[in-house]
Amino acid sequence: MSTVVIDIIKSISNISDAAESELTSMIGSKFVQRGTYLLKEGETCSHIYFMQFGFAHQFKWKKDQKISNFFWTNNDFVTHMISFLTQTPCSENIEVLKDSKIYALSYADLQYMYKTYPEFNHFGRLMLEKYFLEIAGLGELSKITPAQKRYEKLVEQRPNLLQLATSGQIASYLNMSQETLSRIRAKRP
């Protein structure tokens, strides 16, 4: 019995039949609806998720507004990596924004896999590399000034985000008010 996520894992790294069998029993798949929280601020991130399809973001409350930090979509590994690695509480939320199919692996199970099947560290390393590249270039983006260049960079680097996120989410991600984003978009159609 092979799930999509096991196939993904096997495409990243060879694992033994024994490891595959254990993993299969550990990894739960589920459909999650828009609006579901995978993580709330104050909690310690207990799982790493693989998003087969869907859309989610990490955000922080600022007054009564959600400020998006990252977005994840098809074939992304989703987690609050700092909280997950250090097993300490985080101050962000992860919310599913479109109905999604995800697979979940708990921190404890992952540690068990590393310990029991040392060769699984190869997968762990590559997963971390993939996650790293997913979220890379974020610090860079928010430093660009003025606001218009920030938007242009986003259009260049993550055009698909423009289809998936609302303009309020994009504005918060780009660290500008919704009105400023609207004005930037009005300028060059």
Added chain:
Amino acid sequence: MSTVVIDIIKSISNISDAAESELTSMIGSKFVQRGTYLLKEGETCSHIYFMQFGFAHQFKWKKDQKISNFFWTNNDFVTHMISFLTQTPCSENIEVLKDSKIYALSYADLQYMYKTYPEFNHFGRLMLEKYFLEIAGLGELSKITPAQKRYEKLVEQRPNLLQLATSGQIASYLNMSQETLSRIRAKRP
């Protein structure tokens, strides 16, 4: 013959004698002087460095000014991780800011180690985790507004940086002009 960096690696992960012996012959140590570039924009990052002691930053040119993105100091792994992982050119520079002692491991040698000694992936995973935590929270920091809160957060999160970096470097890191930083500092002594 054991160097400091081999001891560090062994403290992170057990490696076999054969792996240790090969590693020792691969890893070159050197004293690098203030002003030395470990990476220049346009280049592909070929090495991962371990900084035994010293101080370095990653920066980008903006007009004729250096804008700092990260800082590294004692016991940090230093590299342009995106360029290193993808082996593609980067648009940033890594410059040593204080005389430092570093150890260098090339991308090719690291890949050889992963391939020849699969258990070395355990170290690779933990090194990546450590690097990840070093640079974490950057995207977050630069989104905070107003400028004063950004500074306060830095004081709280990386107080040692205030001793190591010049105020021009800190201002560029916090995405504000040197004058603004000066005014913020004048307010609360």
Added chain:
DNA sequence: TGTTTTTTTTGATAAATATCAAAAAAGGTT
């Protein structure tokens, strides 16, 4: 110690962007 050079601070002004408020447009619902 005095002199030069660099860095930091201060002041005045300009530019970018946020905020508030209202109008317009777009989407949903019956």
Added chain:
DNA sequence: AACCTTTTTTGATATTTATCAAAAAAAACA
């Protein structure tokens, strides 16, 4: 289609911060 709700746009103003210029302070050097 008509109505309601939400989102987006537009306008006016206020605030934040950058920029430019000069003074003051600190550091480097003779």
